[in-house]
Amino acid sequence: MTDDIQKLVNVLLNGLTQGIVIAAFALALVLIFRSTRIINFAQGSQAMFTTYLALTLLNRDFPYWAAFAVALAAGFVIGAVLERVVIRPLEGGMELNIVIATLGLYVAIQALAAILFGSDYQSFPSPFGMTGFQVGDLNLALTPTSIFVLCTVGVVGVGLTLLFQKTQLGLTMRAAAFDGEVSRILGIKVSHLLTFGWALAGLVGSVAGILVATGTFIYPSYMETLIAFGFIAAVIGGLDSPVGAVVGGVLLGLVNSLVSGYVASGLVTLAAFALLIVVLLLKPGGLFSSTTARRV
Amino acid sequence: MSTDTTAKRLLDLNLTRSLLISLGVLLVGVLLLESTDRYTNTQLSSLTYYAIAAIGLTALTGLNGQISLGHGALMAVGAYTTALLLDTESPLPFPVVALAAVVVTSVVGFVVGIGAARLHGPYLAGATLALAVALPSVALYFKGTFNGEVGLTVASPRPPEWFVSFIDAVSGEFATSSKYVAYLGLFCLVVALFFALNLRRSKVGRHWRAVRDQEVAAEIAGINLGRTRVQAFVISAAYAGLAGAVMAVVVRLAAPSAFTIVLSLSLLTAAVIGGLGSITGAFIGAAVLVFLPPWVTSLSTGSGLSDTQAAQMSPFIYGIVLVLVMLLAPGGVMGTLSTAWRRARLRRLHPATPTQKG
Amino acid sequence: MLTITDLTTSYGPVRALDSVDMTVEAGRITAVLGANGAGKTSLLRTVSGLVRPSSGTITLDGTDITGAPVESMVHRGMAHVPEGRGVIAELTVEENLRLGARGAAKRPSDAPAPVRTLDDAYQLFPVLGDRRSAQAHTLSGGERQMLVIARALLARPTLLLLDEPSLGLAPRIVAQIFDLIRTLVADSGLTVLLVEQNARSALSIAHTGVVLNLGKVVVTESAEVLRNDTALRHSYLGF
Numbered sequence: 060m061t062d063d064i065q066k067l068v069n070v071l072l073n074g075l076t077q078g079i080v081i082a083a084f085a086l087a088l089v090l091i092f093r094s095t096r097i098i099n100f101a102q103g104s105q106a107m108f109t110t111y112l113a114l115t116l117l118n119r120d121f122p123y124w125a126a127f128a129v130a131l132a133a134g135f136v137i138g139a140v141l142e143r144v145v146i147r148p149l150e151g152g153m154e155l156n157i158v159i160a161t162l163g164l165y166v167a168i169q170a171l172a173a174i175l176f177g178s179d180y181q182s183f184p185s186p187f188g189m190t191g192f193q194v195g196d197l198n199l200a201l202t203p204t205s206i207f208v209l210c211t212v213g214v215v216g217v218g219l220t221l222l223f224q225k226t227q228l229g230l231t232m233r234a235a236a237f238d239g240e241v242s243r244i245l246g247i248k249v250s251h252l253l254t255f256g257w258a259l260a261g262l263v264g265s266v267a268g269i270l271v272a273t274g275t276f277i278y279p280s281y282m283e284t285l286i287a288f289g290f291i292a293a294v295i296g297g298l299d300s301p302v303g304a305v306v307g308g309v310l311l312g313l314v315n316s317l318v319s320g321y322v323a324s325g326l327v328t329l330a331a332f333a334l335l336i337v338v339l340l341l342k343p344g345g346l347f348s349s350t351t352a353r354r355v
Numbered sequence: 356m357s358t359d360t361t362a363k364r365l366l367d368l369n370l371t372r373s374l375l376i377s378l379g380v381l382l383v384g385v386l387l388l389e390s391t392d393r394y395t396n397t398q399l400s401s402l403t404y405y406a407i408a409a410i411g412l413t414a415l416t417g418l419n420g421q422i423s424l425g426h427g428a429l430m431a432v433g434a435y436t437t438a439l440l441l442d443t444e445s446p447l448p449f450p451v452v453a454l455a456a457v458v459v460t461s462v463v464g465f466v467v468g469i470g471a472a473r474l475h476g477p478y479l480a481g482a483t484l485a486l487a488v489a490l491p492s493v494a495l496y497f498k499g500t501f502n503g504e505v506g507l508t509v510a511s512p513r514p515p516e517w518f519v520s521f522i523d524a525v526s527g528e529f530a531t532s533s534k535y536v537a538y539l540g541l542f543c544l545v546v547a548l549f550f551a552l553n554l555r556r557s558k559v560g561r562h563w564r565a566v567r568d569q570e571v572a573a574e575i576a577g578i579n580l581g582r583t584r585v586q587a588f589v590i591s592a593a594y595a596g597l598a599g600a601v602m603a604v605v606v607r608l609a610a611p612s613a614f615t616i617v618l619s620l621s622l623l624t625a626a627v628i629g630g631l632g633s634i635t636g637a638f639i640g641a642a643v644l645v646f647l648p649p650w651v652t653s654l655s656t657g658s659g660l661s662d663t664q665a666a667q668m669s670p671f672i673y674g675i676v677l678v679l680v681m682l683l684a685p686g687g688v689m690g691t692l693s694t695a696w697r698r699a700r701l702r703r704l705h706p707a708t709p710t711q712k713g
Numbered sequence: 714m715l716t717i718t719d720l721t722t723s724y725g726p727v728r729a730l731d732s733v734d735m736t737v738e739a740g741r742i743t744a745v746l747g748a749n750g751a752g753k754t755s756l757l758r759t760v761s762g763l764v765r766p767s768s769g770t771i772t773l774d775g776t777d778i779t780g781a782p783v784e785s786m787v788h789r790g791m792a793h794v795p796e797g798r799g800v801i802a803e804l805t806v807e808e809n810l811r812l813g814a815r816g817a818a819k820r821p822s823d824a825p826a827p828v829r830t831l832d833d834a835y836q837l838f839p840v841l842g843d844r845r846s847a848q849a850h851t852l853s854g855g856e857r858q859m860l861v862i863a864r865a866l867l868a869r870p871t872l873l874l875l876d877e878p879s880l881g882l883a884p885r886i887v888a889q890i891f892d893l894i895r896t897l898v899a900d901s902g903l904t905v906l907l908v909e910q911n912a913r914s915a916l917s918i919a920h921t922g923v924v925l926n927l928g929k930v931v932v933t934e935s936a937e938v939l940r941n942d943t944a945l946r947h948s949y950l951g952f
Contacts, residue, residue, distance in 0.1 A: 098481055
């Protein structure tokens, strides 16, 4: 009986931690999608690369937080540079061309990482413990590290909410995303905001990249699953809603964890894929789409 | 009445044209296979399956404006089907096996297609990416059937008597099984090419292009957008299935590690380099996929990179090329050539007018 | 205030504006009239920098602004109210207004302006004050028009470009809005370039009328004259 409860609680806890990381990555995708209608398929590779940067610093005995900060800053800069150099010149052309360019970046950055850092598995340390807490008879799957993960994503979520809802910059970003032409008429430099949006997404993606690596291993393609999961979560949430992305991420994390715990761990990606197809068939606009004022 | 006969004659003309081109490719293929060494023969066998897959992808992307990151995974479906069907005491003839692979892959393509292809924009790309991530786990989960990470070894089809005597008659050599496989690849490629050439000129092909270029107008004209998109994806998946079948017998192995997202992206690179929508372009792109990596790898090891690093140089270059082609020549080789040709002709006709973009 | 010389704007092979010459005098309402497709909206879009002209010059207060980016126009004292009531539908009324007020930051603080703060805007349009936290897509057509005018005024412009403010509105609301424009100009010295298909209403408040036909200026006259020239009204203005 307690075994059953313990298992269920731990499956849910695991799902929550996994889901919150997926949510963070889905947020990065949504940040770009809602202002440009593009899925940045290179997002995962960007995050993988900055995580390798962090690991390189950690291996040279830099403090964890310094490495963390450098990765985030690098994610920000890489996002901005890619937008300026690759995406900007393609804007106004065929949507497909931008998608292909981000795919090119996806594979190029991944291969570059393999050339620079090697293809082997390398362990990525956690700043906190990895043993679960104990409550009464229950051995919880909640570790200091998973609390760190939850808190970090919480900070990111609150930070983004404050940025978008409480600051002038956030207001102009939302305006630019909803109606570029009217925003420009109002004197908003929409093109600068697009660059900033890519930079911000790069930063958020980097956070997800580090969190998914923390306490486990990284290799050049370790973000591949998270790209797929992030996309699925974003689609569940409606692709242009940050709140939807978070809810979608947590939901997908829980589904994944339940499948892994009660069916078979090997079927997680397949179950996630099936979930995507079902959502696309039944509610293609996502579960949280507010179609009130949107023109697609 | 008269328009009817004109239409019929036009159709015959198209069919004849497609048939002639296909036979031409067959002839060139035979000449190439018989005039080159064994190593090049193997490379040419690889070329056949890359070309088949690239034709399928270029049809989807170029004619229908959609993009798939799952063609590598769809090839896996074809390859595993082939491996399983050939793994018996007395296997069915390869064409039947390949056909079965095509059917199975089309069914998978249909499931993905009805979910994602009806929708606009990035959905198909994302969904096929998810497919590419999800599919290897099937091989790992059903270990009994698919043999997990190791994968299935594929029994090479034995060359039949008539083939042995045919090769003997052509080049006086003994037909090895790898030669037979190269011919099977060539045969499949020619069939695939013939279908693709007809498809382009058919009503179906015109509908695909209409949906790509003028979505709203196409819908008003009575074209069912959703059905057309799903149809395009299923046909494209069928090509991937055939490519997978050929790949299985050429490589003699169907294993998860061969069908990564990088394979899908390589196929995309092939289609993009050649020029999306161009069948000739698909051949050029497939040739790049076959002949570039050995060259790049030897160049990289020559300049001091380790073997594992050198192996990553090709995907690195594919990625950079994808970006550069989009930035500099989105039409790919064929698109750029045809634009240049049109400009040159324009200049010849109107020497005074300066040529303008767009 | 605004001088347009030999202005031509083309969309591909189509000439939307064909050698347009006109001036907008300070403190006055200049109405640009003409049928659908005459080039009225193209004129405003070219002046505000949304579209690049293929030739010609636009000067604002003696400064050449031809081809200047649209984002810089707010700081130069030009506010464009686009056709079809360009509210940002997903934002609230107050957020829309804050975006307008943001444009005032780089304007000289002594620029005469009838609407300087959000409160001024709510005073001018009490209905907006009542709905300040409602999303803009929930507003009626008339309320949206008031919102975009208030938003434009908050940027403290000296020149207001208005594109078809009467489009799709009930006559009572149209009268109210035109009345407001007249009062604003009379009280604060604002300059208005008004594009209208509804020539009768436009001429009732305008000082000068410019008639466009197929991208060319066919008549430039005082509003008074245009109102009384029956032949002209019949041939170009449809009333």
